[in-house]
Amino acid sequence: MRRMLTGTVVLFLVCFASARESATSPSTTPTSSFGYVDLFVDSGAKPLAAYQIELVISNNAAQVVGIEGGDAGAFSEPPYYDPAAMSQSRVIVAAFSTRTELPSHKLRIARVHLQFHASDRHYEAKLITAATTDGTRIDASASVSEGAQP
Amino acid sequence: MKSHHLFKRVLLASLTLSLCLLAIVIGCSQAIRPQPQAADRSIDSASQHHQQARPAPSAVAPAPAPAITESVTGSANSLTPESHKESRPDPDTLTSSLAPEDELWVIQKSPMTACPAPEDSVPGAGALLANTSQSKEPLPIPLKHTDVKASIAGYIATVDVTQQYHNPFSEKIEAVYVFPLPANAAVNDFLMTIGTRKIRGIIRERAEAEKIYREARSQGHVASLLTQERPNIFTQSVANIEPGKEIDINIKYFHTLSYADGWYEYHFPMVVGPRFNPPETPDPITPKALESPVGTPGTQIPYLKPAERTGHDISLALHVDAGVAIEDLQSINHRVESKRNSATSADIKLASDDSIPNKDFVLRYKVAGGTLKSALMTQRTEKGENYFTLMVYPPESLNDLPRQPLEMVFTLDVSGSMDGAPLEQSKSAIRYALSHMRPDDTFQIIRFANGAERLSPQSLPATQNNIRQALTFIESTSAGGGTSMIEGIRASLNFPHDEQRLRFVSFLTDGYIGNEAEILREVHTSLGPSRIFSFGVGSSTNRYLLDTMARLGKGAVAYLALNEKGEDVMSHFFDRISHPALTNVSIDWNGLDATDVYPSSAPDLFVGRPIILTGKLKEAKDTTIRLTGKVGGQTKEIQIPVRLSDSSNANPGVTAVWARMKIAQLSDRSLYEPASDLPAQIRQVALDHNLVSQFTSFVAVDSSSRTAGDHGTSVAVPVPVPAGVRYETTVRE
Numbered sequence: 023m024r025r026m027l028t029g030t031v032v033l034f035l036v037c038f039a040s041a042r043e044s045a046t047s048p049s050t051t052p053t054s055s056f057g058y059v060d061l062f063v064d065s066g067a068k069p070l071a072a073y074q075i076e077l078v079i080s081n082n083a084a085q086v087v088g089i090e091g092g093d094a095g096a097f098s099e100p101p102y103y104d105p106a107a108m109s110q111s112r113v114i115v116a117a118f119s120t121r122t123e124l125p126s127h128k129l130r131i132a133r134v135h136l137q138f139h140a141s142d143r144h145y146e147a148k149l150i151t152a153a154t155t156d157g158t159r160i161d162a163s164a165s166v167s168e169g170a171q172p
Numbered sequence: 173m174k175s176h177h178l179f180k181r182v183l184l185a186s187l188t189l190s191l192c193l194l195a196i197v198i199g200c201s202q203a204i205r206p207q208p209q210a211a212d213r214s215i216d217s218a219s220q221h222h223q224q225a226r227p228a229p230s231a232v233a234p235a236p237a238p239a240i241t242e243s244v245t246g247s248a249n250s251l252t253p254e255s256h257k258e259s260r261p262d263p264d265t266l267t268s269s270l271a272p273e274d275e276l277w278v279i280q281k282s283p284m285t286a287c288p289a290p291e292d293s294v295p296g297a298g299a300l301l302a303n304t305s306q307s308k309e310p311l312p313i314p315l316k317h318t319d320v321k322a323s324i325a326g327y328i329a330t331v332d333v334t335q336q337y338h339n340p341f342s343e344k345i346e347a348v349y350v351f352p353l354p355a356n357a358a359v360n361d362f363l364m365t366i367g368t369r370k371i372r373g374i375i376r377e378r379a380e381a382e383k384i385y386r387e388a389r390s391q392g393h394v395a396s397l398l399t400q401e402r403p404n405i406f407t408q409s410v411a412n413i414e415p416g417k418e419i420d421i422n423i424k425y426f427h428t429l430s431y432a433d434g435w436y437e438y439h440f441p442m443v444v445g446p447r448f449n450p451p452e453t454p455d456p457i458t459p460k461a462l463e464s465p466v467g468t469p470g471t472q473i474p475y476l477k478p479a480e481r482t483g484h485d486i487s488l489a490l491h492v493d494a495g496v497a498i499e500d501l502q503s504i505n506h507r508v509e510s511k512r513n514s515a516t517s518a519d520i521k522l523a524s525d526d527s528i529p530n531k532d533f534v535l536r537y538k539v540a541g542g543t544l545k546s547a548l549m550t551q552r553t554e555k556g557e558n559y560f561t562l563m564v565y566p567p568e569s570l571n572d573l574p575r576q577p578l579e580m581v582f583t584l585d586v587s588g589s590m591d592g593a594p595l596e597q598s599k600s601a602i603r604y605a606l607s608h609m610r611p612d613d614t615f616q617i618i619r620f621a622n623g624a625e626r627l628s629p630q631s632l633p634a635t636q637n638n639i640r641q642a643l644t645f646i647e648s649t650s651a652g653g654g655t656s657m658i659e660g661i662r663a664s665l666n667f668p669h670d671e672q673r674l675r676f677v678s679f680l681t682d683g684y685i686g687n688e689a690e691i692l693r694e695v696h697t698s699l700g701p702s703r704i705f706s707f708g709v710g711s712s713t714n715r716y717l718l719d720t721m722a723r724l725g726k727g728a729v730a731y732l733a734l735n736e737k738g739e740d741v742m743s744h745f746f747d748r749i750s751h752p753a754l755t756n757v758s759i760d761w762n763g764l765d766a767t768d769v770y771p772s773s774a775p776d777l778f779v780g781r782p783i784i785l786t787g788k789l790k791e792a793k794d795t796t797i798r799l800t801g802k803v804g805g806q807t808k809e810i811q812i813p814v815r816l817s818d819s820s821n822a823n824p825g826v827t828a829v830w831a832r833m834k835i836a837q838l839s840d841r842s843l844y845e846p847a848s849d850l851p852a853q854i855r856q857v858a859l860d861h862n863l864v865s866q867f868t869s870f871v872a873v874d875s876s877s878r879t880a881g882d883h884g885t886s887v888a889v890p891v892p893v894p895a896g897v898r899y900e901t902t903v904r905e
Contacts, residue, residue, distance in 0.1 A: 056393055056875035087384050087395075087873040088364070088371040100363065100372035105862035108374070135371065135875040137384055172878045 054139050056087065057171040061115070061132045061147055065162040069124035070096070070131075072117065072157075074150040075164050077134060079111035083143040086113045088135035096121045097131045114150065124155065133169070143168070310483040311476070312340035314347035314413065315889045318529065320440055320488040326495055326549055327429045327563055327784075328825045329438055331357070335421045339413040344884030346389065347410045350473045350891075352441035354427050355404040355716035358825070358832035360862045361424035362870035364396045364410075366417075373398070373872035375862050377855060381869035385409065392878040396421055398870040401471045402688065403839070404716035405444055405457060406864070412879045426825030427832070428561065432730070433744055433780040435536045436494070442486060442529035444473055445712045445894045446902040448587065448655040449686035457686040459903045462890050470686070474890040475903045482890065486529040488522040495547075497540035504534035504733045505711060505895075530892040531711035534733060548814050550792065551826035558789040559827045560766075564799065566777040567810050570751050573803060577612040578749065579631050579673040580605065581702075583664045584649065585681035585709075587621040588901030591651035593734050594709040598680040599646050601707065601738030605678075606642055608746055609634040614670050617642055620660030621653035631670050652901070655685045658694055665698035675702040676749060679721065683714030684902070691717065693843045695724045703727040703776075705745060710734065712894035723771075724840060728781050734896045744780075751779045754801035754808060761797055764814070765790040770833040777801065786830040792816040831861035839866070 063073050079085075086108070091098040096119035104114040115132055149164035317336040322329050337347045353359065362373030373396065376384065381397060388395035389411035396419070397409045410419055430437045446459030449470075456470035462477070476482065492498065497515045507523035520535060550560045582602050586595065602617070609615060614631040615638075618624055627645050632638040664677050685691065695704065704725025706718040709732045722729040728748070732741045757774035769787035777783060777799075799810040835854050842850040851867055858865035893899045 054387060056388060056391065056873055058875045085384075086374055087388070087871060087875065088374060090369060090371045100370050103372070103374070105375055106860045108859075133876070135873050137387070137873070137875075169876065172876060 054137055055171060056135065056137050057084075058090075058133050058135045058169045059145055059166050060130050060169060061092070061134065062128055062165045062167070063131050063149065063152060063162055064128040064165070065126055065152055065160045067126055068160045068162070069126050069154055070129065070152060070160065070162065071119055071124050071155040072151070072153045073097075073131060073162075073164075074114065074116040074152075075131075076107075076112065076114045076148040076150055077166060078146045078148065079136070080144040080146070081140060081142065082111045083140040084136040084138045085110050086134055087137050089113070089115060090133040090135065091117075092131040092133065093125075093129060096124050097129065101132050128165075310481050311890065313482045313484060313889050314339060314345060314410075314887050315349050315482075315484050316418075317484065318486045320486065320533075322438065322440070322489070323491045323493070324429065324436075324438060325493050325823065326547060327431065327436060328549065328561070328823065328829060329427055329429060330825055331425050331427070331440070333423045333425075335408060335423075336418065337410050337413060337421065338418040339415050341887075342415050344415065344879060344881060345413050346884050346886045347408075347413060347889060348886055349408045349889040350401070350444060350471055351406055351408065352404050352444045352712075353406055353423075353425065354439055354441065355402075355719055356427045356832060356836065357404075357425040358427060358828035358861075359398070359400075359406075359423055359425040359864040359870075360828045361422075362396075362398055362872065363420075363422040364394075364872040364874070365420040365422065366394055366874055369874075371872045371874055373870035375859060375864070375868055376871055377859070378867050378869045381871040384871050384873065385411065388873040388875075389883040392881060392883065394419065394874040394877075394879065396870075396872050398423065398864055400864050400866050400869070401455070401457065402716055403836070403866075404441065404714070405471065407471060412884055414879050426828045428563075428784050428829055431563070431782050432728075433747070435538050438490065438492075438533075438535045438537075439715070440488060440533040441712060441715070442532060443712050443891050443894050445682060445684045445710070445714065445897060446473070446475060446589065447684050447686035447714075448589070448902075450654070450656055450658070450690075453687040453690070455686075461903055472888070474888050475899065476890050476892050478893075478899050480890075481892070484529065484889070485527040486522070487524075487527060488533055490520040490535060492518045492520065492535075492537060494537065494539050498537050499540050500538040502536045504536065504736070505531045506533055508535070528892065531734075531895040532713075534731070548816070549823040549826050550789070550816060551823050552792075553827060557827075558792050559786070559830045560789055561784055561786040561826050561829055562797075562812075562814075563782050563784050564777070564810075564812060565782040566754060566779055567808070569808075570754065570777075570779050570803065573752050575750050575752055576804070577610065577614075577673045579614045579616070579670040579675040580609065581616045581618065581631070581664050581675060581677040583618045583620065583660050583677060583679045583681075584646075585621075585655060585657070585660065585679070586619045586649050586651050586653075587655035587684075588652050589655065589682055589684045589897055590709070591898055591901050593896050594682055595649070595651045597732055597734070597736070597738040598707070598709050599649070599738070601680060601732070601742040602646055603643065604739035604742040605746065606634075606639050608743075609639070611635070614673060615642065616664075616667070617645055618660060618663045619649055620656060620663065621651070622656055624656070624659035624663035626663055626667065630668050655681075657681070657685050657691050658687070661691060661694045662698065665695075665700065665702055669701065676705055676727070677702050677725070678705045678707060678745070679718075680707045680709055681713075681718070682710040682897075683708060683717040684897075685714070685717065688714075688717050688720075689843055692720055692724060692840070695721055696840075696844045699725055705729070705749075707732055707741065707745075710894065711896050720840065723775070726776055728778055748778050748780055752803050753778045754799075754803055754810075757799055757801040759785070759797060759799055762795045764793065764795050764797065768830075768834070770830070770837050772837065774799070784833075786826070786833050788830070789816075828861060828863065831857050831863055835863065835865055 061075055089100050089103055091100045097117055101115040101117035107114045145166045147164040147166040152160040152162040314337050316338050319334040322331040339345050364371045385395050385397040392412055395411045399407045401407055408421055413419055447457040449456035458470055458472045459475055460472055462474045494516050498518055501510055507526040508520050509523055510518055510520045512518050547563045552558050584598055613634045615634055616631045617627040627642055669675055704721050704727040706722045706729040708718045711734050718729050730741050754777040766787045766789055769785055775783055794815050797812040797814055801808055834857055838850050838854045854865055855867040858868040
């Protein structure tokens with residue numbers, strides 16, 4: 023009798039859990055998640071007026087789904103990307119600023135929104151060029167960091 | 173004993189069953205209670221007027237937020253947390269009177285029959301179900317305002333369109349808006365603005381972009397998707413707009429202006445006219461009443477009834493830098509405020525009291541000089557490629573040559589959408605044409621709606637008697653029925669041709685059909701020696717259809733607004749055809765090394781009608797281009813001096829215009845070469861040049877935050893029927 027009652031309670035809990043789960047699950051099961059990476063340029067003491075950066079994501083672990091500007095100021099507007107160079111996991115972004123007050127040292131210049139396809143993700147930010155207002159190239163560096171997923 | 177055991181088993185089984193049922197019921201009730209979680213939903217707009225408004229949680233929207241009533245797809249009954257009565261109490265008030273462990277179930281019968289929504293994974297699933305009241309209050313819709321800023325340099329326009337979406341409801345929504353753009357618009361930039369943050373959209377293959385959007389939507393991310401349904405019809409979807417929040421979508425495009433008889437024309441369409449779709453039309457554009465069911469395949473456009481209105485309005489500002497003196501400016505359909513900055517430049521603004529988006533904005537400006545020099549514009553890309561556009565004007569000497577005898581065919585659309593002013597204007601235009609024919613011309617009149625009918629089995633000589641007979645035929649014509657344009661095309665192109673004369677076929681129509689591909693394929697197949705001159709009649713004509721018919725038909729197109737006289741437009745047409753065209757045009761680039769030139773075969777040159785060529789140049793140098801063609805059996809040559817040193821290499825949009833013209837040519841060919849790799853070619857051009865096309869779309873996702881729940885209810889943005897079009901004869905209830 024006790025065994026039967028225990029079985030009944032277990033069955034009840036299983037039914038309850040299953041009914042509850044089917045009710046709260048999203049209607050579309052997510053096949054992948056979304057997140058972003060921030061791109062940085064460090065131009066040292068030189069004022070940064072223009073840049074071009076290539077972002078490469080290894081193993082097609084993610085694809086680009088949007089491009090946002092960086093920190094407030096000269097590069098807050100979303101940069102342009104080269105559509106012909108765009109692939110599943112590679113993008114070249116570029117921007118220039120005509121402002122008189124330009125940033126120097128390390129600056130977040132863009133946020134790249136991504137759809138992740140794999141958890142093992144590696145990014146590489148290659149600085150193609152960075153320049154001052156008069157077009158002089160700057161010896162700068164680029165870096166990338168993945169943001170926390172919401 | 174056995175019976176005792178049996179009783180215990182039955183008792184336990186009953187207990188188990190009861191507990192299981194209870195568990196399922198509790199679980200299900202939790203699925204129903206939080207509104208945003210249900211998979212299939214629809215919005216009952218009628219309830220928006222009846223329910224006591226619930227303040228939006230974010231308190232951004234100052235106005236009371238209409239609540240959304242959910243209904244269970246496929247059933248007339250729905251379970252909602254709210255009362256079914258017309259005067260509904262605030263659900264928050266109701267729930268506040270309950271103990272935490274209590275549950276409130278209200279069984280509601282939907283005021284409308286809920287209908288199966290399209291597959292939930294399809295963007296735009298769901299429906300704005302009903303507003304059956306005749307309230308004078310504007311309907312709450314998610315599109316608040318459209319702002320257009322355009323700038324014209326030479327004959328290329330750069331246009332920024334900002335659509336301001338908001339959520340006036342109390343729950344999260346997805347906004348879906350079907351809207352028009354010019355058919356030759358090269359849409360190459362897309363921005364989504366959330367507060368102060370701007371996210372640039374990415375061009376992707378359409379299926380891939382739709383998949384990204386669906387997945388972002390289902391995971392609660394704010395996302396947007398721009399797809400092309402026709403070259404002049406687009407769908408904008410914006411997912412997960414929270415109550416009270418605003419999201420702006422900015423679209424940028426370039427296009428060339430049309431030019432005829434000394435006037436440039438800038439055109440911005442504001443509403444998609446209701447389309448007639450013959451049976452078996454693939455991917456139809458379906459007009460429907462606001463409260464009619466969803467579930468039809470293709471693109472559906474909900475139309476407002478005549479007494480209904482929304483708060484959506486439009487502002488438009490246009491800067492013209494003509495490069496030569498502007499002699500006159502005319503806004504055809506709207507009141508405008510204009511300011512002349514200089515002899516060659518002007519600013520035009522839509523008057524604030526004429527801001528309902530129910531007709532095309534058309535601005536024409538006349539430039540100085542009887543004959544313009546052919547104009548070259550170039551753009552050098554960062555990769556060192558030189559693109560050009562060249563507007564070639566016909567030579568003045570064509571004006572001195574008389575025309576040959578003509579066989580003129582007037583094909584009149586008498587379907588329901590032409591009822592009223594459009595039909596009367598068309599009749600007036602044909603009357604003018606009949607009275608200006610020469611005795612050695614012949615003519616035919618064809619009218620079509622559900623079927624087609626000819627005046628006579630073959631063309632008639634333009635005698636007084638035959639013209640009288642034709643006028644009687646025209647006067648007896650009234651509008652009604654569907655638009656089986658295919659019948660009109662066949663009747664116009666497939667009857668015995670008068671071999672002694674050049675056949676000109678004039679279609680007078682609003683072009684409100686959804687089977688454009690079938691029509692254009694038939695034009696290509698049946699054209700023969702005919703030339704097609706389309707006349708678009710109405711306030712929001714289907715210019716993609718009419719422009720392409722004229723292009724494939726080796727003719728031209730003219731547009732007749734509701735406030736213009738049919739005889740005036742026909743008079744211009746007669747001026748044009750009163751002189752021979754330069755046919756069989758070939759181009760000698762004279763060492764300029766032009767490649768990838770579109771259109772690849774130059775069209776005929778008619779008096780007053782220039783053509784635009786676009787291509788790539790390997791080397792930019794000054795030269796003289798030579799055009800040769802046939803006029804009345806004789807070869808004629810036009811010399812066009814091209815001074816690349818005078819042309820700035822920084823004309824924005826030239827590259828995009830080139831790519832759009834290439835796509836247009838590939839698309840034309842794909843109509844009659846279905847088993848080719850043309851779709852792949854179109855896709856590649858569009859991806860390389862960041863252009864929206866039938867195979868590529870813009871998608872933007874804000875991955876940095878998620879809204880609560882999976883995704884909101886889809887709300888289609890209803891639009892007014894175009895000015896001059898009768899709702900009763902065009903919209904399916």
